[in-house]
Amino acid sequence: MIDVAVFASGTGSNLVNLVQNEELKNYINIKLLVCDNPKAKVIERAKELGVETLVFNPKEYSKKIDFEKMLLEQVKDFKYLLLAGYMRVISTYFLENYEGKIINIHPSLLPLYKGINSIERAYNNKDEEIGVTIHFVNEEVDGGEILAQDKFTVDYNKSLEDITQQVHKLEHRLYPNTLIELLRKEN
Ligand code: GRF
Numbered sequence: 387m388i389d390v391a392v393f394a395s396g397t398g399s400n401l402v403n404l405v406q407n408e409e410l411k412n413y414i415n416i417k418l419l420v421c422d423n424p425k426a427k428v429i430e431r432a433k434e435l436g437v438e439t440l441v442f443n444p445k446e447y448s449k450k451i452d453f454e455k456m457l458l459e460q461v462k463d464f465k466y467l468l469l470a471g472y473m474r475v476i477s478t479y480f481l482e483n484y485e486g487k488i489i490n491i492h493p494s495l496l497p498l499y500k501g502i503n504s505i506e507r508a509y510n511n512k513d514e515e516i517g518v519t520i521h522f523v524n525e526e527v528d529g530g531e532i533l534a535q536d537k538f539t540v541d542y543n544k545s546l547e548d549i550t551q552q553v554h555k556l557e558h559r560l561y562p563n564t565l566i567e568l569l570r571k572e573n
Pocket residue numbers: 394395396397398399400401428470471472491492493557
């Protein structure tokens with residue numbers, strides 16, 4: 387069984403979904419939540435699920451490298467780090483120590499709409515299709531090798547909120563399935 391840590395900053399629907407996926411349980415054990423926002427909802431959700439939490443406040447560190455060194459020490463035994471709404475750019479220093487082992491989910495069809503508010507930007511541009519990407523993390527924000535993508539045709543009679551829900555539904559299917567496929571190849 388592979389121990390992994392999930393990094394998140396927000397509400398944590400992806401964390402819950404990954405922890406509760408029965409098939410994924412055959413491959414990984416989500417042992418730790420790393421969260422950079424002491425007020426984030428994801429912390430409560432992790433606790434309810436019995437996942438250990440490591441919560442830190444970046445403002446309490448003078449430099450990014452200081453908290454990254456602390457994090458690296460804490461996660462050094464995990465084979466994979468899964469980002470799920472972690473709102474911080476991972477530095478080159480951190481990446482050097484975790485090459486090819488950090489995976490992210492992004493709510494757009496990368497390379498389109500890197501950065502924040504991706505769903506809103508795609509919706510406002512009236513894109514015909516909106517989707518989700520799972521990718522390895524490299525030094526470029528929302529860059530890195532793409533592992534999987536999925537998408538749907540947008541019905542513009544639906545509100546941005548409805549479309550956002552639809553994207554989350556897709557995320558909750560694509561993230562575990564992509565991980566299962568990746569881990570199966572490793573076994
Ligand atoms: C998701 O849309 C994910 O793609 C993005 O951040 C959001 C996190 O949502 N990177 P949640 O906290 O898992 O509900």
